[in-house]
Amino acid sequence: MEKFTYVRHSFAVGMIVQKFGGSSVADAEGMKRVAQRIVATKRAGHDVVVVVSAMGDTTDELIELANQVSPMPSGRELDMLLTAGERISMALLAMAISNLGHEARSFTGSQAGIITDSAHGRARVIDVSPGRIQEALDQGAIAIVAGFQGVSQDTKDITTLGRGGSDTTAVALAAALDADVCEIYTDVDGVFSADPRIVPAARQLKSVTYEEMLELAASGAKVLHLRCVEYARRFDLPIHVRSSFSNKEGTWVVKDYPEGADMEQAILAGVAHDRSEAKITIVGVPDRPGVAAAIFRSLADAAINLDMIVQNVSAAATGRTDISFTLPKTEGQTGVATLKKIQGEVGFESLIYDDQIGKLSLVGAGMRSHPGISATLFGAMSDAGINIEMITTSEIRISILCRESDLDRAVQAAHTAFNLDSDQVEAVVYGGSGR
């Protein structure tokens, strides 16, 4: 088995929260490998808190069991069921660590003081009271905590935090314990300037700011979930995204780039892409006050998450306009049905549903001080013969919509146009540690 040593970072001996996902602990071998890494961290002198997800496909298997007994299981009982998954993995991980000669104690979300609201399946952390964790650390033990779960403040029922919940558990605990860093272990080396499967020359980022990471996550980058980054930003807690298979430094997610970083080259953090959205165009909408409001109110009432929205200039001759927006493909059917219900009332002509679209986003804090980013992007798309269908921008992001079949080429062209390819960048933008 591979031996791990824990590489010291710029901060001194302190407290580290480490999060391991289900693929890292899918079987007994994985458990033992992760246990070695945890013990190496402890031996380097740190206090260690570990957050662990359910083993491999456990959660999916439990959902399948639930479906066998009930077509519509209640949220309370589904949460009770699913939290068994982390209970199993955390106890096994504690055993594997003890077997290496270090005391480890496992704690459920409830025992670890993860207090949430009562929204089963997507609960929000509203307080963290890690008294038992601190006590275990004070006694020299390694604390293992179940990810993804908590206990509701009002009903004392068990809750789950939804997708990416274990990352949120780790960051929330790290903030409450005043940890020096929250390490998120994953199957890639860190955050990249683009998806390396699409852009082989993509380079790993040494650092990325919270706001850039938020935009990247919202734009389709899957390495970290939005909620966990939001949480880290609120508490100014550094996240270190790194591989569970190596000792290499990963990517630090921090408040600001470290001083001395060559900001000239750090205009863009990266190029994100997203194939999960569809586009609906509402054709021939009467161009009267209140009509657009009625349309978007009905979509909001159906709890549909809109992303990009474009309203064409009204054709003066007809007094009608077209409105296009994007939404998750999974909500496409609901969106179309919702709009058809108000077609009579609103009086639009027809709907076009298009799920062959792709979204490309440039993200970078340097955009604020560097004009001309969009011009360069549009030029690159034009040179590559790619048609831009929609555009939206935020302070540090530009997103464009194109055909899904053009998306890979679009990402490659943008990556090259902004000199992000690793053979174009002599050195990473700053040396030293990520903070």
Add this chain to the structure above:
Amino acid sequence: MEKFTYVRHSFAVGMIVQKFGGSSVADAEGMKRVAQRIVATKRAGHDVVVVVSAMGDTTDELIELANQVSPMPSGRELDMLLTAGERISMALLAMAISNLGHEARSFTGSQAGIITDSAHGRARVIDVSPGRIQEALDQGAIAIVAGFQGVSQDTKDITTLGRGGSDTTAVALAAALDADVCEIYTDVDGVFSADPRIVPAARQLKSVTYEEMLELAASGAKVLHLRCVEYARRFDLPIHVRSSFSNKEGTWVVKDYPEGADMEQAILAGVAHDRSEAKITIVGVPDRPGVAAAIFRSLADAAINLDMIVQNVSAAATGRTDISFTLPKTEGQTGVATLKKIQGEVGFESLIYDDQIGKLSLVGAGMRSHPGISATLFGAMSDAGINIEMITTSEIRISILCRESDLDRAVQAAHTAFNLDSDQVEAVVYGGSGR
């Protein structure tokens, strides 16, 4: 699917605790069948609390996983791991009940207020505070509680109650909630006068007293565990042992036989047998004061549970004697090793280990007032050509040791000799309800 109706007993509408074992909820079909039975009880007007074990082989599978990561898992972590099993089954059962249109809420042992000591793997219930269960019942819901588990009073760690723990959970909850009855559902119809696989003419008992049931359980009858019967006796809580596959009345375990029962025929409750013990004979023990004490002190220090003990009359010529005792086969190696360690100090000559023995026990409250039971038993054994190797008696039990290969014939002979065969008994010993 078979339809269940709940058969009213002599008591009026009240509170019922029902316990279902792992084989009753081994898969989704089993869950649904059990859910139907629970809902039928609720529809008959009762408040219903259900205690459920882990599905089928779940516990064994979790133990296997633990062995893969650690040869000696800590008790705390093993308990944390194993309790995931009931968490899964109780959530699924609650879902299956909800799917039949009745509200059901699942509770862990900790949530149900099962407070134990800190002896992981074999914790004892020291208090039950079922506030959340009572609240759920008051709101009209069916409460589902994880069997086999609790939370330690001192450390707040999750504990398990050991073998038969779910029965104990059910009885403890029923006592704390002042339930009218605790129903233990199993794969047989109730308690029998002997194992029907050995004695086809064995008859199902309508009732049996706590003390008889304790003696039967201690003598090898497996239908109920000793601890759960002890608990029921302490709180005078009726247990109804019955089949999860039918609506038939099972066996009531109660304080006294109901008035009007024909006690003339109820001398014996039944014949139990046990193949799980081994016999150790210590040959040539010096017949001096303190020697036997030293031997049994060393066995007690090794936490070995002795059952029958016989010391032969000392042979005056040698000043030495033999001591024989029985112990669980699983503790046989430890027992021999423990004795060999003190052989020099004690000065006995040799050890004989014999695991080809069987134990037969007659149990019945009527023994107190009926002399001649042992004479009848010894006569029956003699007629059957069976050699009796050891004898012990208690107030309501006689146990004999014989060759394991003779045990089935011994049980059959005793059952017939005491007129217990169902074709010998015209009517069951008393009519009406079990109380």
